[in-house]
Structure formats: C-alpha cells, structure tokens
Amino acid sequence: MSALLELDDVHVYYGPFHALRGNTLTVGEGEIVSLLGGNASGKSTTMKTILGLVKPKGGTVRFDGRDVTHASTRQRVVAGIASVPEARRVFPQMTVDENLLAGAFTRKDRAGIQEDLERIREHFPRLAERRRQEAGTLSGGEQQMLAFGRALMSRPRLICMDEPTMGLSPKLVDQVLDEIARINRELGVAVLLVEQQAELALSIASRGYVLASGEIVLQGGSRELLDDPEIQVAYLGKATDTAAESDTTA
Ligand SMILES: Nc1ncnc2c1ncn2[C@@H]1O[C@H](COP(=O)(O)OP(=O)(O)OP(=O)(O)O)[C@@H](O)[C@H]1O
Numbered sequence: 001m002s003a004l005l006e007l008d009d010v011h012v013y014y015g016p017f018h019a020l021r022g023n024t025l026t027v028g029e030g031e032i033v034s035l036l037g038g039n040a041s042g043k044s045t046t047m048k049t050i051l052g053l054v055k056p057k058g059g060t061v062r063f064d065g066r067d068v069t070h071a072s073t074r075q076r077v078v079a080g081i082a083s084v085p086e087a088r089r090v091f092p093q094m095t096v097d098e099n100l101l102a103g104a105f106t107r108k109d110r111a112g113i114q115e116d117l118e119r120i121r122e123h124f125p126r127l128a129e130r131r132r133q134e135a136g137t138l139s140g141g142e143q144q145m146l147a148f149g150r151a152l153m154s155r156p157r158l159i160c161m162d163e164p165t166m167g168l169s170p171k172l173v174d175q176v177l178d179e180i181a182r183i184n185r186e187l188g189v190a191v192l193l194v195e196q197q198a199e200l201a202l203s204i205a206s207r208g209y210v211l212a213s214g215e216i217v218l219q220g221g222s223r224e225l226l227d228d229p230e231i232q233v234a235y236l237g238k239a240t241d242t243a244a245e246s247d248t249t250a
Pocket residue numbers: 014017019037038039040041042043044045046
C-alpha cells in the first residue's frame with residue numbers, strides 16, 4: 001500500500017546551508033503524524049518543501065502516488081494538500097469570510113464552496129458570529145480557527161499544520177488539538193502536525209518523527225516515543241528527573 005504523502009531522501013539547501021539531510025517520511029491516508037524537533041531543526045522547511053515553497057536539491061515528494069517534486073504550490077493545492085502556516089498567518093485586513101473564501105482559490109464549484117463555508121461555520125461558530133470582522137483583530141485562538149477553516153476550504157486530503165498551538169493558553173491548546181482530532185475523524189483528512197509540545201502532539205498522532213539539525217533521528221509509534229525516557233530526555237525537552245519519574249509511574 002502506498003502512502004498518501006511520501007518524502008524520499010529529500011535534501012534541501014539554503015545557499016550553502018544543508019537544511020534537510022536526506023529525509024524520508026510518510027503520511028498515510030487519514031492518518032495524523034507528528035513532526036517533532038527543537039528550534040531550527042528543519043520542521044518548517046519540511047512543511048515548505050511539501051507545499052512547494054522550497055525546492056529540494058535531491059530526493060522526491062510524492063502525493064497520492066504522483067511525483068509532485070517539481071509541481072507548483074497551486075498544483076499541489078488542487079491535488080489536495082493544504083496548509084496552516086507557522087504563526088497561523090491570516091490576511092489581517094480581510095474579513096473572516098474573505099479569508100475563508102481565499103482558501104477556495106483553486107475551486108470553481110460555487111455551490112460546493114458555499115456548502116463548505118456553511119459546514120465550517122457549523123464547526124467553528126465563532127467564525128460565523130464574526131464573519132465581517134477584520135481577521136487581524138481576531139484573538140489568537142480565533143485566528144487559529146480561521147487558519148484551520150481556510151485550509152479546509154480547499155477540500156484537502158492532507159493538512160500540514162506548522163505549530164498550531166504556538167502562543168495559545170493551555171486551555172486553547174487542548175481545544176485546538178481536539179479540533180484537529182475531530183476534523184481528522186469526521187472528514188478523514190490526514191494531518192502532518194509540526195509541534196514543539198511533543199507529548200500533546202503525540203497524544204493525537206499515531207506516529208511521530210523527530211528532527212534534529214535537519215535529520216530524522218528517531219521515528220516510531222506515538223506510544224513507543226512517549227514511553228522511552230531516553231528519547232524524552234534527548235529530544236522531547238524533558239528534564240532527567242521527570243523522565244525517571246515517568247519511568248517508574250508508567
Ligand atoms: N530562507 C532561508 N535562508 C537561509 N536559512 C534558512 C532559511 N529558512 C530557514 N533557514 C534555516 O534553516 C534551519 C531550519 O529552519 P526551520 O525554519 O525549518 O526550523 P524549524 O524547525 O521550523 O524551527 P522553529 O521551531 O524555530 O520554527 C534554520 O537554521 C534556519 O535558520
């Protein structure tokens with residue numbers, strides 16, 4: 001069985017800087033996969049490579065069995081890849097509705113677009129209440145919902161989310177993760193989830209990859225990654241004593 005998304009031996013350079021060093025990863029149809037790693041490890045670069053915003057020097061990107069390594073971002077969106085970019089960039093001077101419609105920029109089926117708009121308003125009632133508000137004036141949590149809703153407007157099969165919980169309160173973080181799990185369950189959309197909060201991300205993902213200095217240094221099932229104290233200390237930002245503690249209480 002071939003995966004929905006497959007990166008095979010991908011190398012990315014920024015000038016002389018080797019940012020991704022032969023990375024191979026997959027996301028299955030309808031799966032949630034987490035991409036973990038510290039600052040500057042290459043998480044956003046991986047996302048940008050999948051979206052076609054950064055061109056790899058070597059390796060291939062396949063989506064739904066097709067080689068999209070040299071496809072434009074637009075072609076990838078049409079194929080079914082959507083993104084919630086880092087810092088949940090919305091168009092600040094456009095209204096909530098205009099932002100949502102911008103997510104459907106590759107579509108021409110007006111009835112279908114209207115249907116999806118309604119469905120997203122049902123999913124996120126806040127966005128319905130604030131449909132004419134300028135997006136830049138929304139709260140952080142509302143902007144996150146909007147970025148998520150906008151991604152859904154292209155009817156994607158895969159959403160790449162780059163640190164969707166960044167800067168949100170613990171309560172909102174839980175809400176956002178619940179929302180991701182719910183959309184995944186209800187719509188069958190696969191999710192590649194970049195997170196620094198490893199435990200939270202792994203709580204909704206089936207598998208995870210850990211990046212360090214542009215290389216995938218670890219991968220495995222979520223449970224396996226969560227239960228390994230050595231992994232926690234080395235890569236998931238846990239203090240040694242906490243790891244020892246979870247070792248005895250697990
Ligand atoms: N356009 C660019 N030009 C040069 N170097 C870049 C560029 N974009 C990213 N880099 C470098 O590539 C490395 C990986 O960056 P990337 O944004 O992928 O990291 P990240 O894992 O997303 O980090 P963070 O958690 O801080 O968002 C960093 O050292 C960064 O400085």
